[in-house]
Amino acid sequence: MKYAYYPGCSAHSTARDMHESCLAVSKALGIELNEIKGWTCCGASSAHQTDRELAASLASANLVKAGQMGMDMVVTCAACYKSSKAANYEIVHSEDMRRAVAESLGEPYDGSVPVRHFVEILLKDVGIAALSKKIVTSLTGLKAAAYYGCYLVRPTEATNFDDPENPTILEHLMEAAGVESVEWSGKVDCCGGMQNLTRTEISVRRSAAVIDMARAAGAECIVVACPMCQISLDVRQTDMEKLLGRKYNMPVIYLTQLLGLALGLSPRELGLGRLMVDPAVVLKARKEAVPSRH
Amino acid sequence: MKAVKRRAGVNLSACFQCRKCSIGCPVAGETESPPSEIIRRLQLGAGDELLQTDLIWTCLSCETCYARCPNRINFAAVIDALKSMAVEKGVAKPKGDAPLFNRSFLNTVKSYGRAYDLKAIAAYKLGTGSLGQDMDKFPAMLKKGKMAILPPSGGDRGTVKRIFDRAARNRGTGR
Numbered sequence: 479m480k481y482a483y484y485p486g487c488s489a490h491s492t493a494r495d496m497h498e499s500c501l502a503v504s505k506a507l508g509i510e511l512n513e514i515k516g517w518t519c520c521g522a523s524s525a526h527q528t529d530r531e532l533a534a535s536l537a538s539a540n541l542v543k544a545g546q547m548g549m550d551m552v553v554t555c556a557a558c559y560k561s562s563k564a565a566n567y568e569i570v571h572s573e574d575m576r577r578a579v580a581e582s583l584g585e586p587y588d589g590s591v592p593v594r595h596f597v598e599i600l601l602k603d604v605g606i607a608a609l610s611k612k613i614v615t616s617l618t619g620l621k622a623a624a625y626y627g628c629y630l631v632r633p634t635e636a637t638n639f640d641d642p643e644n645p646t647i648l649e650h651l652m653e654a655a656g657v658e659s660v661e662w663s664g665k666v667d668c669c670g671g672m673q674n675l676t677r678t679e680i681s682v683r684r685s686a687a688v689i690d691m692a693r694a695a696g697a698e699c700i701v702v703a704c705p706m707c708q709i710s711l712d713v714r715q716t717d718m719e720k721l722l723g724r725k726y727n728m729p730v731i732y733l734t735q736l737l738g739l740a741l742g743l744s745p746r747e748l749g750l751g752r753l754m755v756d757p758a759v760v761l762k763a764r765k766e767a768v769p770s771r772h
Numbered sequence: 773m774k775a776v777k778r779r780a781g782v783n784l785s786a787c788f789q790c791r792k793c794s795i796g797c798p799v800a801g802e803t804e805s806p807p808s809e810i811i812r813r814l815q816l817g818a819g820d821e822l823l824q825t826d827l828i829w830t831c832l833s834c835e836t837c838y839a840r841c842p843n844r845i846n847f848a849a850v851i852d853a854l855k856s857m858a859v860e861k862g863v864a865k866p867k868g869d870a871p872l873f874n875r876s877f878l879n880t881v882k883s884y885g886r887a888y889d890l891k892a893i894a895a896y897k898l899g900t901g902s903l904g905q906d907m908d909k910f911p912a913m914l915k916k917g918k919m920a921i922l923p924p925s926g927g928d929r930g931t932v933k934r935i936f937d938r939a940a941r942n943r944g945t946g947r
Binding site: 487488490491492494495516518519521522523524525526527528529530531532535536539543572578581582583584628631632633634642643667668670671672673675676677678680681684713716751752754 | 779781798799802829830832833834835836838839846848849852855856859867868869870873874877878881885886887889890893896897905906908909912913916917918919920924926927928929931932934935936938939942943
């Protein structure tokens, strides 16, 4: 299992924990991630709001580099996933876009380099059977809500990730780690992350609504695969408390961090100390876990 | 409507006002004009006055509207088209100044090849006079390593510069 790895800008800033846990889990499972040399920003939401050709060109610069490596491109950030897959989709479906991107890059690109999110690799390439064999600490008793947000599942034609209204990839992986996933209807709702700094109050209300729904369903923590969602739900809890006058204290943890603990990796390797809300409930489940027998 | 249609690449006449977009919109309660109303106004020949509508800067780009449209109208692309037209015509004066944030963010990408959060946020907050906001969070984020202090390095700046240069030539953006 060899892939061209695109960490994305947040991997070295707001989502170092996502990046660290992805690398640690890969190592534990024998997944070879080859970082794309000279990778650049995918453009994120600021590019597509400004100029669609600029957005597709920025994303394509990395896809071309991954294509030269002859491997599928793997991303861990849902926003990069969406930018890259949307660029591929637009290039395939629009001759104008294909021409614009070729002009920007100085070389043609046909939109054919496969883009995959790391959780897809875990479910489809590693597989639940092989994964289950590597679980050393089953996190039995922990109840968690799988939260997908927007960018994994939308735009649906471009990302083609899973059922767009009821995806279950994260749940399958959580259950392999022994975690009980709660049933709830907020998993593809928006956290408001794009307006985190520009319309903070709207963003905070959306994120609070997601946490309220997860808690009502019995979740003790929320499991994510997107750094925008992680930041909005985790870092903004102090703002939710100020705005809404109630305590939040809901840990928001990356799937790779949760899975890493079940694989026997240390909280330090998985960057757990970087989370703003202490994931105490998750660590308690790990401590109380009965070692798996294989 | 023609300009929006060209930029967004959508067929707005396919809308029959089922309003699934507005029902699913997470900010429908925060805006004066929900998605289905914007489409109706475009169908009826709305002009530049539509560039003042608040939804274009309240929108979260969650794309729920597009995902649930039975006629596959990409309303997210309509919003992006309205945004870029409002900025180019100089009529964008939104709450929260998203155009300033986008410029601040893309300027760091142009300079470093990768996003430099701290610089983008500082430029945005200086420009909007909101430096005080969120100051309670930065020390903990920096301490926990949840925000990089130093600028990013290692990105292929040459390619990124080429992309921005072409965008600036063609659309007047990316300056």
